[in-house]
Amino acid sequence: MTHLEKLEATSVHILREAYREFKSLVMLWSIGKDSTVLLWLARKAFFGHVPLPLVHIDTTFKIPEMIAYRDTLARQWRLNMIVGKNTQAIAEKRTFPDGKLSRLECCKVLKSEALKHTLSGDWTRFRLDNKLGKYVEDTNKEPYTGVIVGARADEEGSRSKERYFSPRDRDSEWDIGDQPPELWGQYKTDFAPGTHVRVHPLLDWTELDIWEYIGKEHIPVVPLYFNQGDGKRYRSLGCWPCTAPVESTAGNVQEVIEELKTGKFSNIAERSGREQDKEDGGGLETLRRGGYM
């Protein structure tokens, strides 16, 4: 088996294990390349089907192409698409840069809080009605207790400490010091009521693996990842006020791969364009303890 085939097989095994063990399971789809690969792997695991809901947290600051791409794929692949947002904070403009919030606080309000309440079911969920072709209020208010996330260990420090199956307590708290052992393809799949689990099938993948797999499988990704003629492209996608494109002429998957292997990015971190990471030393770790993905 090739390196990519092994990564794929491990991720598929993990997805099937999660699907078998957790009754109330969802997958987060940020629309970025990683979680899109994750979605593709779900189609691999379930033989073309995606038998679980996909949750997207819409901050309303996402780059518009991302939302268009999301809904196109959702219709095409008949996805069970759920969207959640912090409607109140957005209405009150408690955001960055409009309000007085720092970037990190804005992430917390628009992403962490919205995610927490969307998963628990106490905030309105919007479900794509594939017949009507639009989003309607979801009648299911049951909490989701298993969440599949596309985090990779190589992204930044705190993510390298994760497990494939990582428990969170009632308040989404994460105890980094005391994590379950994982061996021989056996994971922590037993949970006390009230706790929930995050599943990370992409933990072993690197940014380069992701792109090589996208190339190999011809997975459709948002065109924002490629240079559209202005010598710029996004390497990592987020909200427009906090995500800057990088200078690059890479116009397709092959060119992105070449650039990562040999070019100017081979030694620069992927999230270097994400401003919120720079605000305090352990910025993302702080966010992740509080439930950020």
Next chain:
Amino acid sequence: MSAEMEQVNVVVVGHVDHGKSTLIGRLLADTQSLPQGKLDQVRAMCARNAKPFEYAFLLDALKDEQSQGITIDTARCFFKTAKRRYIIIDAPGHIEFLKNMITGAARADAAFIVIDAEEGIKENSRRHGYMVSMLGIGQVSVLVNKMDLVGYRKEVFDEIKSEYADFLGRLNVHPVSFIPISAFKGVNVASTSERTPWYRGRTVLEQFDAFEKGDERISLPFRFPVQDIYKFTEDGDARRIFAGTVETGKVKTGDEIVFLPSGKRSRIGTIEGFNAPGRTTVGPGAAVGFTLQAQVYVKPGELMAKASEAQPHVSSRFRANLFWMGRNPMIREKKYKLKLGAARASLRLIDVINVLDASELSSVTNKKQVDRHDVAECILETPKPIAFDLVHQVKPTGRFVVVDANEIAGAGIVLESIADENSTLKHHVRDREFAWKGSAISADERTGAYGHGAKFVVFAGADAARTEAMAMALEKRLFDGKFKAYYLRPDSLMKGLDADIEPDEVAREEHIRRLGELARILTGSGQIFITSLTEADEYDVRILELLNKPNEIIVINTGAEGLKNYVAALNLSEWMDLNEAVDRACALLREKKVILEYQI
């Protein structure tokens, strides 16, 4: 890094402060695997703080950088040689982090065990030796470090080598090399040194490239733990797919396969995948799905093997080496959960044969429990037989984990399958009957007064509706004939007698156990107790039969699928007319002298 290049995972283990971090730092520095300027930066920092430079600081510096977003892993460092690329797993030496050490080391293809030449073999040198053996890491190299502190004396090296080789030998671990090194001075790390003229073997770097990335899995018998069975009919997909990951061996379309422990057989129809080229054969590591030529009904957790090859063992008892990392000890009075391949079962500790004490390098034979960080040889038992292999025959399906209070608390390897002559359940029934205080009325007196014998009648079949209908029809017929017959649908217990059972995959065992105990009570009262079971297998029926003792059971099979390896007293068909089915059941009861000829 090229994706085509072979990647080997190597774990570095050893007692705390024996020099693991220094070794890894030195190796990264000497192979130019560090980010540009890193070495100079750390040297300058040491000079500023008037600290002597240490290679271990390099690792710390890399860890610091992580939190600022550069992509190097705490526990994992990357480097490559001309031959291939490596992930070095830096396993913590502290005993408190043994769970992390296990998690890291379980992924390793090879291991370096680092021993301090001056301090010699310490507790964790041995414990990590055990772990390496248990985890089945095939290739081990022992690095005797800090040779500079003992004047590079060959006698020191030889003494440690001899003592540790002897220790590992007892664990059936045979190191591919012992290397005298000084990680600090760079002796025998990336290059040989005149400091150890008496040593002619490999350097650490050469040893990396000398590890073989062998994969014996392809030559072993085919093993496929059935993770799940999918049918996405609502999406218009009629395929019934057995999903999982091939652990060992290979299989091709048309091959006859057998599911264990159920013993059901079929042939591989197709090999399924999504956006994948069509295949007629698959081998180890592939996460695939199969359709079958003839449908059989098996549950997730069964082990699929090839009919023409060596079969897995099927037993409810086995001898194993178990490593315990739970907060609470493993005791005999408690029920645990076993996860082996895709199988889940409840598990009991029957006997502790001996416990290896890592600190004393001796074994303790009189222990009754397995404490945290113990490695114990013990006898374990599941209520129903499960399918497994012996670890020295087929490694992946010969190892398991034990869950206690929702946590993976133990990890073990199967050494021997034991015939289940004296199962816990038999003991239990014996003890129960010994303690059972009979009433003043004998069973014969009841039979005389009621005009019929007591019996536990079980209808078993795949079609729930038909099976229940037949059971209820029999109850009605018997009741109308003035017999004391009572039908109970097992689901009815869910909110009552069984309300406290946590719904999970091993819950079924407890439901069956309570049904069996209930049957013992009702048949003891002289009634004809009737129930219906769907998805029952031969083991469920045998457990009911045992628990109902000393009273008798009659099993009526209602469908074509049937019970494997269990001869039912009567075989009906799910399409059979209800009256006819009841006629035949009554005929059977007459034949068994439960009811007399002239009645009904």
